[in-house]
Amino acid sequence: MSEQRLVRSAGRYDKPVGRRARVVACHLSLTLVLAAAVPAAAVWWPALLDTPGMTAAVVFAALVALAASFALSLARIRLRLELRRTRAKEAELQSLLADSRERERLLNTILDTVDVGIVALDAAGRRLLTNSWQSALEKSAAPAGVAGATEEAQLLLTGQDQETPLPLERRPLRRAASGESFADYLVRFGETPGSRVVSTGARPLQDDDGGFRGAVVVFNEVTGLVDALAAKDDVVSTVSHEFRTPLTSIIGNLDLVLGDSAGLSPTIVRRIEVAQRNAERLLALVSDLLMSANSTVHVHPRRTDLASLVEASLGSAQAHAHASRVSLSMELPAPLWAHVDPLRISQALDNLVSNAIKYSPDGGNVHVSASNERDRVLLHVEDDGMGMTAADADRVFTRFFRSPAVRGGSIPGAGLGLAITKAIVERHGGSISCRSRPGCGSTFTVELPAQAAAPAD
Template identity: 55%
Template structure:
């Protein structure tokens, strides 16, 4: 690169000169040699001062050099300045033939006009002809002086010098062509590089525009955590919170944990985790302090180089403050309402217990009160579960339990509801069917599933419970022939407050809590629950529970 710049320097300087200065500069090397020769002549070869040809040559060189400055070359067309190197042949001929006995080597000065003509850009044929016949005319007078006593050596010597100058001209022409080809290639590469640079800048601008149009903060960092690319949203987050997620030792790091008060240790901050090559999603942190503090859901994916090595990471920040605060408010509301329900329910259950303790109570009233007591206790458990969902905790006390009796009780409690909905109930469960389960909780889960199966079969149909067992696990399946749901809905059906669009359109009552509570109950036993359904094809919910004692993974 440095050599290229040095080579371009003189060329640029030459182009910046005027036409007269350019012509004079081309003539200057030969003029300097002739001037040195003229200065040395009185001391080294005084006899040459009396040679008319020699002195005429010196004078012609002086006139040609002055002509370089005096002639208005810029006003003339067809490169008239090339007359200067042509006349140089004449001046060199005068010098050489005027000083032949003393300085026969002056003919070598013809190399200067040969170089000028060959590199001038004139037609190759013209420059080659001049490069041969110009030196030939210089050598002819000395050859004529030996006539008629010419020898083959004289003729060979006379022809050899013009041929040498012709070879010099050819070499210069080939070198000039090669240089022009290289310059053309360099110019083409330069155009390609400029085009690539322009396209790269356009792509970079497009990428930045796309990033700025997104509603999430984006930060791309290298392997050391140095910021490479970001967008307006992320810059807005930093300005609003006064916090900057960065690698350890960088930035103003007011990044807190989920309690909003404890500063995260350096290795737990999103970018610090990302530059270790870790991928994560939905990692909640709090940025900033006081009223400006914001909840950020972060995600990260690594960047790799061409050889597959780790090169950095992209970290995405989503402002979920509103969602987190709404969820907290919802949980607080559920907790408060559940607490308010517990007091009257405890009173109802307590008074029922007192009535049932009365020996004079008629049997038919006792049976009815037992039903009331059971449902009141279940309602109290549901209220407790609402509180548990608010705190994401649910107590399970498993023991050896006969699931067949729970199925029978569950179907019996919804018999009247099924008859009103024209639903046929059936069970294919061996008795006894032992499992390691909390009877109250599993009864609650079965009630939820059977009640839902009836509720979401508004046009009648069938609801059945079947069972399968192995040495380690017991499965209960609750199936219906109701409206069913889409495959996408089956992936979200166990989320709190989720209700399918078809259920909302059918105005079927519900809060969207039953299945989420059921899932918590089953997972609290170390089991699983799955849903298989199709739109208009009914649904099947399958509970898998430990058969006897906690499984090894529980």
């Protein structure tokens, strides 16, 4: 209750309290007079004709009657005051209840107006609130023939492959009920065609002691954006595929010419070699475009020694590092076992090491190390090159992203290597992060499973 309302309430009760005090005084006075007069009239007149002993008894009876009358009158007055106070409190509570209902109606109107879904959960995972947008979304994802399916476990939810049902423990409400906080978690509601892609996010609610008391989950439809990205990927994939065939033919014919270059002058041979290198570079770029356009990266993990993969990657990059005046080093226990696809992880390591060398234009050091955390293996690729800002580090895994410093430095690249690396690592069930500062180099950390995941029950 606001301060002004309290002041008004106090003012409202001031005058009634004064009037009640005067009424109480009048009642008390009248009661005392009547309580004294009536017994006195009954006592003293007979007492004039009676004995002294009888007079004392009658006086005592009059005093008892006076006390009883006084108590009854006081109780009656107090009862009336309490009744008035109760009625005033009831009126005030009714006013507060009306205000609360009005605010509830306003909140529900706002929640039903916004074009996002909102679900509030309590500490036990029970729903406290679901707005109309979310109810319509869940209705669209209900299985055919099942009317009124509102439980998340009953809904048709899939991942981005549009086929594999989302496990119960990975569904948004279940994750939120367990106290997990997440954002931009994409889930597909319903069956294709007609399914809807929704970006979900959750934030836990805490009490004064920091304990978990529930969560709020938000659902925002991004079907149009995802479809647009898929269409762009289709264009990139088609164009890249069309480039691959003529490039392969050009490289093959250049190889044939260089294989029979006895009658050619050294100048012509050098020019053909330049054309061959650039054609191979274009073919590598086309391969990266094809891979980035393919949303599904196929991996075949097995028990693999990461130390040997890192050693092979550094060996392959040695010539590039020497030309760029970069020193390569590694510090890993051997063997270092992990459950990964050796071919794909080698590709990811090559991208990271190549980037570390490329973005050290003034020379420097590239160091690869590893550490263990429970059932995970962490690989760290560190350089002391040009680095980047925190904002650029957050976007560095986005396809085609290149920081302004890189573009200004005329460093070649298409901004696909790190996006492909991220896709490979995440397909293994791992994660990759970047920590960097301008002029102080960058550190990329890859987290991979040390052992195969236990089979689901």
